[in-house]
Amino acid sequence: MxxxxxxxxxxxxxxxxxxxxxxxxxxxxxxxxxxxxxxxxxxxxxxxxxxxxxxxxxxxxxxxxxxxxxxxxxxxxxxxxxxxxxxxxxxxxxxxxxxxxxxxxxxxxxxxxxxxxxxxxxxxxxxxxxxxxxxxxxxxxxxxxxxxxxxxxxxxxxxxxxxxxxxxxxxxxxxxxxxxxxxxxxxAKITPDDLRIRWAQGAQQIDRVIRLGGAWTTFREKRVKVLSATLDSSARVAPCPVAGLTLQSVQPEGKGPMPFADFARGARPAAAEWFV
Incomplete structure (x- = not known):
């Protein structure tokens, strides 16, 4: 043809x-x-x-x-x-x-x-x-x-x-x-605002946003990309304010990808200091 x-x-x-x-x-x-x-x-x-x-x-x-x-x-x-x-x-x-x-x-x-x-x-x-x-x-x-x-x-x-x-x-x-x-x-076309994580939405919806690719949040007024996560029954781990969602890898502004645990260890978040 x-x-x-x-x-x-x-x-x-x-x-x-x-x-x-x-x-x-x-x-x-x-x-x-x-x-x-x-x-x-x-x-x-x-x-x-x-x-x-x-x-x-x-x-x-x-x-x-x-x-x-x-x-x-x-x-x-x-x-x-x-x-x-x-x-x-x-x-x-x-x-x-x-x-x-x-x-x-x-x-x-x-x-x-x-x-x-x-x-x-x-x-x-x-x-x-x-x-x-x-x-x-x-x-x-x-x-x-x-x-x-x-x-x-x-x-x-x-x-x-x-x-x-x-x-x-x-x-x-x-x-x-x-x-x-x-x-x-x-x-509708996905916008950067669609990819911003809204932590009040809960673990399941946040996981869906992360699976789109390009999800982001902020910590201490700097952007942090959230690259991967898993749904589970875990308690929340600062600075992630949501239980039932384990963040696996993130990319802080100006840096390369890293395990979330390494980011949290280096950030040393204060009490009640969370991603926003």
Missing amino acids: KLAYFGTPAMAVPSLTALVAAGHEVAIVVTRVDKRRGRGGELSPSPVKQAALALGLPVSHDVDDVLGKGIELGVVVAFGQLIKPHVLAEVPMVNSHFSLLPRWRGAAPVERAVLAGDAETGVCLMQLEEGLDTGGVYDTVRVPIGAAMTADELRRELVAAGCEQLVRCLAGPLPTPTPQVGEPLYA
Whole structure:
């Protein structure tokens, strides 16, 4: 099948390589423009662009470049941009979306599923239309969320499931899409404020925030990243003000990662001196 592929981050690379390996003709890859990174401001291509060039595939930063090429199907995986209506009118498109639609439409479905304590999520291969993740669903793969699974671990599971799903579904004619049923929930982009630990929320919810990656708190007016923790029946250990949650590793501002026990030993918190 002659395809156009739309994707940007590293999580969109495996699906591209899987489609090429399955024998599809990827006529063009569309991704975001190169970004300037680092102190030198050097241009850095997206992971999908790097992969496409390594595979010898044509790359564009303009969605309109897929027009007039006889594309049979556009495949969208974590592209990060809306497809313009006039492009959708010419090129039929599918989107590999990492949730059980209509739950968690939008930008951060993996993180929102973890934060909500969902027992499972999945990958929906859906028909792309002008609405945000509103199209009919061709195929659904369910993926359980382990009690201690991080967002990164879950993302890897979903990427693998999505690759298999794309190759399987595109091996023949797509079925008639099934309309989404149920009340939609929207997965807003995760902000730094979402990642701030609110100790009053209790051990279980704090653990979910930590499993997103990037969780932080403050101690003596300096930021401390909380890298990992486990739920258990332990008493609280200063400066962690919550029982039932053992912090394993942290990263104080301006320092490298370290065991929480080493941080606490060095900090020597006074009585009733806690993370805030």
